[in-house]
Amino acid sequence: MGILRLSHVEIRVPDLELATAYYVEVVGLIETARETDRVFLKCWDEHQHHSVVLRHAPTYGLESLAFKCQDADDLDHYAARIEAAGISTKRIPAGELGPGSGETVRFQSPSGHVTDLVWGMEQVGNLLPLTNPPPEPLGLVGIHPPRIDHAFLMCEDVDGVTDFFTDVLDFRITEQIVADDGHRLVTFLERSHSSHDLAFVTGPNGAFHHVAFWLDDWNQVRQAADLCAYHGVRIDAGPTRHGATRGWGLYFFDPAGNRNEVYTGGYWADPDREPVTWTEAEMGKAIFYYEGVVDQRFLTEHS
Amino acid sequence: MGILRLGHVDITVPDLDLAAAYYTQVMGMIEVERTSDRVFFKCWDEEDHHSLAVRYDPRVGIDRFSFKVEREDDLTELERNVEAYGFRVSRVSAGEEVGQGESIRFETPSGHEMELVHQVEKVGGLLPKVNPDPVPQGLTGIAPPRMDHLLVTAEEVPEATRFYMDVLGFRLTEQLLDGDGHQIGVWLERSHSPHDLAVVSGPNGGLHHFAFWLDDWDHVRRAADILAYNSIQIDVGPTRHGITRGNTIYFFDPMGTRNEVFTGGYRPDPDFPTITWTEDNIGRAIFYYEGDLNDRFMKVHT
Numbered sequence: 001m002g003i004l005r006l007s008h009v010e011i012r013v014p015d016l017e018l019a020t021a022y023y024v025e026v027v028g029l030i031e032t033a034r035e036t037d038r039v040f041l042k043c044w045d046e047h048q049h050h051s052v053v054l055r056h057a058p059t060y061g062l063e064s065l066a067f068k069c070q071d072a073d074d075l076d077h078y079a080a081r082i083e084a085a086g087i088s089t090k091r092i093p094a095g096e097l098g099p100g101s102g103e104t105v106r107f108q109s110p111s112g113h114v115t116d117l118v119w120g121m122e123q124v125g126n127l128l129p130l131t132n133p134p135p136e137p138l139g140l141v142g143i144h145p146p147r148i149d150h151a152f153l154m155c156e157d158v159d160g161v162t163d164f165f166t167d168v169l170d171f172r173i174t175e176q177i178v179a180d181d182g183h184r185l186v187t188f189l190e191r192s193h194s195s196h197d198l199a200f201v202t203g204p205n206g207a208f209h210h211v212a213f214w215l216d217d218w219n220q221v222r223q224a225a226d227l228c229a230y231h232g233v234r235i236d237a238g239p240t241r242h243g244a245t246r247g248w249g250l251y252f253f254d255p256a257g258n259r260n261e262v263y264t265g266g267y268w269a270d271p272d273r274e275p276v277t278w279t280e281a282e283m284g285k286a287i288f289y290y291e292g293v294v295d296q297r298f299l300t301e302h303s
Numbered sequence: 304m305g306i307l308r309l310g311h312v313d314i315t316v317p318d319l320d321l322a323a324a325y326y327t328q329v330m331g332m333i334e335v336e337r338t339s340d341r342v343f344f345k346c347w348d349e350e351d352h353h354s355l356a357v358r359y360d361p362r363v364g365i366d367r368f369s370f371k372v373e374r375e376d377d378l379t380e381l382e383r384n385v386e387a388y389g390f391r392v393s394r395v396s397a398g399e400e401v402g403q404g405e406s407i408r409f410e411t412p413s414g415h416e417m418e419l420v421h422q423v424e425k426v427g428g429l430l431p432k433v434n435p436d437p438v439p440q441g442l443t444g445i446a447p448p449r450m451d452h453l454l455v456t457a458e459e460v461p462e463a464t465r466f467y468m469d470v471l472g473f474r475l476t477e478q479l480l481d482g483d484g485h486q487i488g489v490w491l492e493r494s495h496s497p498h499d500l501a502v503v504s505g506p507n508g509g510l511h512h513f514a515f516w517l518d519d520w521d522h523v524r525r526a527a528d529i530l531a532y533n534s535i536q537i538d539v540g541p542t543r544h545g546i547t548r549g550n551t552i553y554f555f556d557p558m559g560t561r562n563e564v565f566t567g568g569y570r571p572d573p574d575f576p577t578i579t580w581t582e583d584n585i586g587r588a589i590f591y592y593e594g595d596l597n598d599r600f601m602k603v604h605t
Contacts, residue, residue: 001304004495004572045569047576070573123574130576132584135548135591146569192495192570193307216567217519246437265518267348268449268494270307271373274350274432282434289437 002170003078005192006151007068007118008050009211010038012057012303013256019054022255026231027213028142032124033099040099042124043213044137045146049100049122052148052211060256060303062208064106065151066116067169067191067198072103078117079105081168094120110164111155112205143224145213149263150196152210154203154302161200162187171198174269175244175276177286185280188245195245195266207302210251210259217264218248224262228252237298241265243289244278251298258303305381305472308494310371310420311353312453312513314605315360316558322357325557329533330515331444335426336401343401345426346515347439348448352402352424355450355513363559363605365510367408367416368453368500370493375421382407384470397422412466413457414507445526447515451565452498454512456505456604460486463502467491473500476571477546477578479588487582490546497547497568509604512553514563520550526564530554539600543567545591546580553600560605 013019020039023029029041032050040050048068055063069075079089082105092104100122109115127137155161162184165171171189174196179185188196201209215221221239228235228250236251236259247265254260278286284293316322323342326332332344335353343353351371358366372378382392390409395418397404404422411417429439457463464486467473476497479488490498503511517523523541530537530552538561540552549567556562580588586595 005570047572068572123576125576131579132545132581132588133578135543135545217521219519219521241437243435243437268308268516270350270371276435277433279434285434 001070002074003117003191004068004070006148006197007048007066007116007121008052008148009065009151010053010055010063011208011211011254011256011258012059012061012063013054013254013258014056014058014060015255016054016056018255022233023052023054024142026142026227026233027260028140028144030127035098038098043145043147044140045126045128046148047123047126049124053098060258061206062113062151062153062258062303064114064116065153066104066118068121069117069119072119075103075105075117075119078169082107085164085168092116100124109161110157111153111161111200113153113155113208143213143215143220143227143262145215145262147214149194149212149214150198152199152201152212152261154205154207154209155200156202156205158184158187158200158202162189165189165198172269172271172273173275174273175278175286177244177278177280177283179280185283186244186278186286190269193269193271195247195269201299203300203302208258209302210261212249212261212263215262215264221248221250221262221264225250236301237288237295240291241289243282243286244276256303259301304373305377306419306493306499307371307373309354309450309452309499310351310369310418310423311356312368312450312510313356313358313366314510314560315362315364315366316357316556316560317359317361317363318558319357319359321557325535326355326357327443329444329529329535330562331442331446333429338401341401346447346449347429347442349450350425350428352426356401365415365455365508365605367418368455368513369406369418369420370499371423372419372421378405378407378419378421381419381471385409388466388470402426411463412459413455413463413502415455445515445517445529445564447517447564449516451514451516452496452500453510453514454501454503456507456509456511457502458504458507460489460502460504464489464491467500467502474571474573474575475577476575477580479503479546479580479582479585481582488546488580492571495570495572497549497571505604510560511604512561512563514551514565517564517566519566523550523552523564523566527552538603539590539593539597542593543591545584545588546578559603561603 102121406420473491538553
């Protein structure tokens with residue numbers, strides 16, 4: 001029955017120990033497995049084995065990202081459609097991509113990102129019992145978001161890439177920022193009836209703008225800003241509000257320079273919801289509603 | 304691809320004008336349409352024609368609840384499923400019901416009339432589709448962005464649960480079991496939320512409450528201020544649920560139908576493992592801060 005949501009991202013970091021310390025102590029993720037060059041992490045409320053993988057590499061950026069499918073046969077279904085669109089796919093059995101990994105279809109999206117569709121990742125449970133659970137565990141450290149939320153990527157041809165994700169993978173557009181000459185600068189795409197699971201902004205192919213973690217409300221976004229400041233984490237923008245998606249966000253950089261976001265708010269999107277359009281003149285409010293202007297760092301800096 | 308979410312709840316009220324005043328001024332819904340004996344309301348961020356319909360009747364109660372399906376052919380498939388289960392399904396043609404196209408209606412084992420609908424008249428949210436601000440100004444009352452879920456009562460909760468799951472495709476996120484392991488409450492979802500529909504032990508055909516979504520706990524606090532200001536009888540809260548983890552207030556509309564405002568929870572995947580609550584923890588399950596149920600909450604329904 002199709003793609004459910006963002007499953008996980010694999011991020012390159014030149015200093016694995018430093019990055020692990022940051023994602024565990026500051027972001028508050030939980031380490032679930034470790035190899036010599038990779039560390040597997042999950043958010044506290046996630047049942048699946050991992051939602052963030054850190055990979056030791058000489059550079060930074062996004063190694064790959066993965067979307068969770070609802071049924072096993074979704075993999076065949078989408079592999080056939082991706083192949084029909086002229087893109088080769090690779091079938092990878094469960095376990096081969098690392099501890100806990102599920103059955104995977106891997107391909108390079110027209111945006112230049114290695115993209116996986118996954119089904120059947122090992123379930124390790126969240127941190128709560130399944131009988132009479134309290135609403136949240138105690139003793140969590142750092143920001144401790146309950147779950148990963150969305151990925152924001154860059155590509156040269158936002159129009160073409162968006163068409164691929166909507167026509168081949170059944171994503172739906174919730175919002176778009178359209179340039180004065182009619183081409184799309186940014187698109188927001190969803191599968192989970194949220195304001196976005198994935199977004200593309202104009203930039204170099206293969207570039208990684210940010211990965212976002214969900215927080216329950218604006219007060220937690222404020223607390224996240226306190227934690228970032230306390231730990232000397234470089235804050236990029238916020239706490240502020242987005243016009244596009246209506247969410248509240250705080251952007252900051254991991255020690256390698258990969259951008260993170262904590263995000264809350266938004267809306268429920270029916271599949272037949274008509275997309276919202278932002279014009280280039282209002283792009284400032286679309287991205288940062290309170291400030292009304294987009295700073296160049298936000299548009300140009302990526303990993 | 305099946306049921307998407309709760310579409311609308313249709314209740315009966317003995318005073319249409321009082322209901323309209325409460326649901327627009329205190330709840331902050333928008334009156335969309337009025338006929339001689341019915342009034343239709345929607346929340347500000349909803350694009351569909353209505354999420355609440357009230358009909359004049361000397362008795363307070365529920366006419367039906369209506370779920371929205373994703374595709375037109377879902378109606379045919381689910382109609383077949385319901386008929387195969389042994390219930391009669393009636394088709395309501397387009398134009399027969401205000402604000403929507405063809406629908407199917409049937410009685411469920413919990414004694415409720417349920418409706419499934421795909422085509423709904425789109426009246427739009429209060430925001431434009433080009434360069435919209437995130438929230439309109441000048442909303443009155445609590446002004447929730449949308450309807451969230453409802454809780455109904457049934458004599459045989461396990462039988463009702465099997466129907467909603469096996470026939471209609473709902474998934475069980477949480478359940479409350481008595482000492483014998485018998486389900487006395489179930490929380491069911493289609494929208495990847497903790498619940499779109501819940502069923503607890505009680506008389507068949509009863510409505511315990513329907514709930515509106517709020518964005519966060521601070522909005523719940525403001526709702527309590529607005530309720531108190533308008534002398535609305537608060538039932539319980541602001542508090543938190545153990546079940547669903549949501550934050551909440553329960554209160555009664557002036558005719559006696561229980562309302563809730565709700566926020567929080569989590570996003571279960573379809574393979575989410577069901578959470579079980581045991582009866583000895585029922586207090587914390589329902590009201591996590593108090594750890595205790597009040598009698599009124601257990602007994603009053605419409």
